[in-house]
Amino acid sequence: MSVASAPRLGRGSAPRSLVNPYPIRYPDSSSRDVMTRRAWWLVALNLLIPGSAQALAGNRRLGRVGLGATLFLWVCLVFIGIVTLASPAVLVGLMTGAWIPEWLSALRGIPLLVAQGLMMAYALLWAILTVDTLRLVRFVKVKPWARLATGVLAVGAMVLSTGGAVYAAGVAGSARESLGAIFTQTGPAIEPVDGYYNILLLGADSGDGRDSMRFDSISVVSVNADSGAVTIFGIPRDMPGFPFAEGPMQDKYPNGHESHTSPTCGWGSGINQLRTEVEVCGDGNALYPDAVENGSEPGIEATKDAAEGILGIQIPYYAFIDMYGFAALIDALGGVDITVSERLPKGGGPAYDGQPAEDWAIGWIEVGEQHMDGDTAQWYARSRYTTNDWDRMTRQRQLQEAILAQFTPANVLTRFQEVAAAGQHLVQTDIPQSMLGYFVELAIKAKEQPITTIELTPLNGIDDRDPDYAYIQELVQQALYPPPPATSEPAG
Incomplete structure (x- = not known):
């Protein structure tokens, strides 16, 4: 075959006379069937393995970043799963910084801060990868019905993934703030006293x-x-x-x-x-x-x-x-479930000795199975004017057990x-x-x-x-x- 008769290669396209070894990167853009199948593949790959769509059809550098981040996330999730099954205490210790020496106890919030930052970074990365995937799809070449379907799937996946990462970041941030507000950072772990x-x-x-x-x-x-x-x-x-x-x-x-x-x-x-x-x-x-x-x-x-x-x-x-x-x-x-054995009044108590509860009660807790909100549960734990302190102690313990069950x-x-x-x-x-x-x-x-x-x-x-x-x-x-x-x- 002479040089004059050799197939001409367009910039960024595969040889037309040969079997295309890169149908994702160099598709036949004149075929709507090919472009539609390619669109589904790109959206699915972006959903299952973020970064793979870019590695196959777009910016390979961005793809390597996405694939590396995905691999790192998978490794972390597998590690967390194994540690959780083996010993949840170890996982809590890692995340709360129990391994940090006492003289550096002020840094014990760092692990959760790092986790929070990583989740926000993943949320941003997944949003970028999804938008870039939609660009690579080239909707004008896709069949009309598939444009809406692939677009909805890609956007839905982005909302779930980025939303999940943002929620995880919020959980890490809330945990860090709560731990710092409730528990002291200083103080070593101690052995149990007599078991x-x-x-x-x-x-x-x-x-x-x-x-x-x-x-x-x-x-x-x-x-x-x-x-x-x-x-x-x-x-x-x-x-x-x-x-x-x-x-x-x-x-x-x-x-x-x-x-x-x-x-x-x-x-x-x-x-x-x-x-x-x-x-x-x-x-x-x-x-x-x-x-x-x-x-x-x-x-x-x-x-x-x-x-x-x-x-x-x-x-x-x-x-x-x-x-x-x-x-x-x-x-x-979300409330607690309590079995109430006797009718109890809500309210601050009588204004004078012998005042009937019907005159000062602002409400009543009725006998039977009750799903209590916080206000009702608080009155249940505090009410004592129609019973006594011993009954109230029993109710408080009952409420503690109900909370633990939740x-x-x-x-x-x-x-x-x-x-x-x-x-x-x-x-x-x-x-x-x-x-x-x-x-x-x-x-x-x-x-x-x-x-x-x-x-x-x-x-x-x-x-x-x-x-x-x-x-x-x-x-x-x-x-x-x-x-x-x-x-x-x-x-x-």
Whole structure:
């Protein structure tokens, strides 16, 4: 064949007389069938393997960036999946920076910040790749019906991918902000005490009149470090004459807490009076000079010493729950399901002794199965004027279990930003971020078994006017360390 008869090559096109080895990059643009098939391939490749459309039909440099980013993302997702299945605690530790040394604890938010930045970068990259893919399709050469179909598929895929990446970035950002607001960055991970992690759980209204705030709900959550089994000890807020663990309050009250009859410092000797006594009427910072620096408060530390003295166990951590934020958390979780055993009024209580509840109630919680929003659940936990403190303690524990039941992975993931925002206004704690991995692993184990609740009330043989603290401590030991079941001797 002479040079004159050789097929002429157009710039950017494949030889027409030969089988085209690059139909995606050099298609027969005169054939609508070819261009339509090519359009479907490009859109599908961009959806399944971002960057591959550019590598085959467009800017190869952009394609290499897209393919490299896609490969890196796949590797990260496989790694996260393997670590999650093997040990969720390790994943939480990695993301919260528990591996960062204590002297660099201020940098523990960096992993989540990096994850947030990467997700935003992926969102931008996928948008660029999709727009460029639509350019490569060359819609004017595609069959009319396929123009709309491929365009809708490409745009829909872009919305899902970029929207998912933006949502993931938002989750990472919310997690970083919430962790920084709730948990302390400093503080090393500690070993369990006698096989348990014990946490003082306090509940109160911390909004208006914080100087006179008293803890309306006091309990200690003991989590078995091996099994994750949870035991909750409910301490009545009016428990009198209680002993303190070794410390400044024991030095002040070596024979147990004494009654006060001051309108400023509180009435009676209940444990819920300690915050007012220590912080309002006393020099709490002198009693507990390191409290604030360690993420706590003098009144909380005094209450912790009291709980240790009552139960006879060490309590290294506390968590304070604000009842105003409590309602927001329940709303963020989508409400809770509670079986109500008796009709309860909503409202602040009677204006005078003997005033019927019908006169002051702003609403009622009816008997039966109820799906409660945050406001209703808050009244359910606080109502006591038509019942008593013991009943209220039982309802509070019932509500705690209902909230835990709502903390499923699917529910938290779909509502994460609302839950995280509510958590910032709900919880105050001295648990360090370095401990989160341990507690996540224990929480997973705890969901597989029932919660044991022991209220220190007359229902368990405890005199509310003159408690036998030796008996209480024995009760606690039996609950945490039950004797092994007796084994019968084999017949001789």
